[in-house]
Amino acid sequence: MPLKSHDVLALEEMDAEDIRLILDTADSLKEIMFRAIKKVPTLRGKTVVTLFYEPSTRTRTSFELAAKYMSADTVSISTTTSSIQKGETLRDTVRTLEAMGADLVVMRHPVSGSCHYLARCLDAPVINAGDGMHEHPTQGLLDLFTIRERKGRLEGLTVAIVGDILHSRVARSDIWGLLKMGARVRVAGPPTLLPPGLEDVGVRVCRTVEEALQDADVVQVLRIQRERQRGGYFPSVREYAKFFGVNAARLGLAKPDVLLMHPGPMNRGVEITSDIADGPRAVIREQVTNGVAVRMALLYLLLGGREE
Amino acid sequence: MRMREKARIMDAEGIRRAVVRIAHEILERNKGTQNLVLVGIRRRGVPLACRLARTIEEIEGARLPTGVLDITLYRDDLSTRLDQPVVHRTEVPFDVSGKRVVLVDDVLYTGRTVRAAMDAIMDLGRPQVIQLAVLVDRGHRELPIRADYVGKNLPTSRREVVAVRLQETDGRDEVVIEEPCAADQGKER
DSSP, X not given: OOOSOSSBOOGGGOOHHHHHHHHHHHHHHGGGGGSSSOOOSTTTTOEEEEEESSOOSHHHHHHHHXXXXXXXXXXXXXXXXXXXXXXXXXXXXXXXXXXXXXXXXXXXESSTTHHHHHHHHOSSOEEEEEETXXXXXXXXXXXXXXXXXXXXXXXXXXXEEXXXXXXXXXXXXXXHHHHHTTOEEEEEOOGGGSOTTTGGGTOEEOSSHHHHHTTOSEEEEOOOOXXXXXXXXSSOHHHHHHHHOBOHHHHXXXXXXXXXXXXXXXXXXXXXXXXXXXXXXXXXXXXXXXXXXXXXXXXXXXXXXXXX | OOEEEEEEEEOXXXXXXXXXXXXXXXXXXXXXXXXXXXXXXXXXXXXXXXXXXXXXXXXXSOOOOEEEEOOGGGOSOTTXXXXXXXXXXXXXXXXXXTOEEEEEEEEESSSHHHHHHHHHHHHHOOOSXXXXXXXXXXXXXXXXOOOSEEEEEOOOOTTSEEEEEOHHHHSSOEEEEEEESTTOOOOOO
8 A cells, every 4th residue: 555646745735545644654663763773774775865955954854864764875965065056957956866876855945846846857756845835745744643643633623823824835734734634724823924715725714813722722833934024024023922922821722732833943932932832732842753753654655665 | 366265274272272382382491481572573473472471371470571563664575566565563662682582473484574573673672582483384484494383384385375364353263275266376475
């Protein structure tokens, strides 16, 4: 029962069966991270290339550790130290990597849709590690995994996503993934940062954070990208924190066993206060751990045992 | 491929007696339960390991730590198979270092599963000794591996299939030899 998708580009394109297979596989593989020797030989001789056109610590490290735990070799290329600086096109860069024997390419790129373009140029599977404002499917999957592991299910849960939905590829992947798995999704944020058409796909748009958090099972707080303030989307960081920041009082409106999530990196005191970020409801560190397990699952499913 | 039953080898009573005998042999060979642990190989090694643990508890009064091993990640045919196997959880909730580990499986055939299982165990720690208990040894080894405890030695041809069915996984206890109908070719389990 292999994965139907050849690449992992967007949760919008993935069906519930594939998502479930990925989450189940991650559940089986997570144990490896807690072994004394964190390594299984499964992907020996496979090469994973990470190609990042945008800065990243956790996503890139997470992919590299996942590959290493599965015994794949990793090569990481960042834009500042490579021939991309010399004006090489994306297509030529990845063609070169493929000619050297890359078996799978993980890419982050500031342009939405760039990973789809890459997948068309390459025979090797492509994993989208974030493309512009479009999607960040592996973050979406690790969020689904974290919720399912803690709550035992996804179906029927109410998940509130708070913040800059418009520019957030995390929000987009979360929304698609959650809806496909049968959860209810609410969003709240400054009206300038809510994209049109959310109701059409089945998301409830709330006017206030309080309305979104009321009796929620899960709260995902998005990072506020400070450069957006300069873009005039909201008047000031302080005002954002006052009206849309999640704090203990607002979190108190949610169910007592609410999960507080944040994809990181956090702006403490802006979108989330420190006391709750480090408090008992937060699963923010678990999200990071689960990210490695989910990426191990994807590498296994895309690279393990399909060599026609 | 359609299969037809060729011979019934063991029924529920036969399997029960084999498990009881193996339990006694394990205790005899290891001089008791000191440092002894059981690890069942998914899928049918798991219920067999649980039965051995129960039987040993009845005989000796000691409950052995029992683990579950999934060998998918250690298979040597991952890159050649077209049907990708689903990975299940490995649950060995104890340290195997310094332990006397008895691996348990239903059928010993080529020995490749046992090779993978030994690699998987070694990745978890350094056991003092690894032994192997199987319900059926059907021959045709492709690796230098042998079982320490055998329920039944069963000479077979490669085109035959040894089907072990257990209450916990299949709803009944039996061991039968099946072979492909008519001119169909034999296939490894």
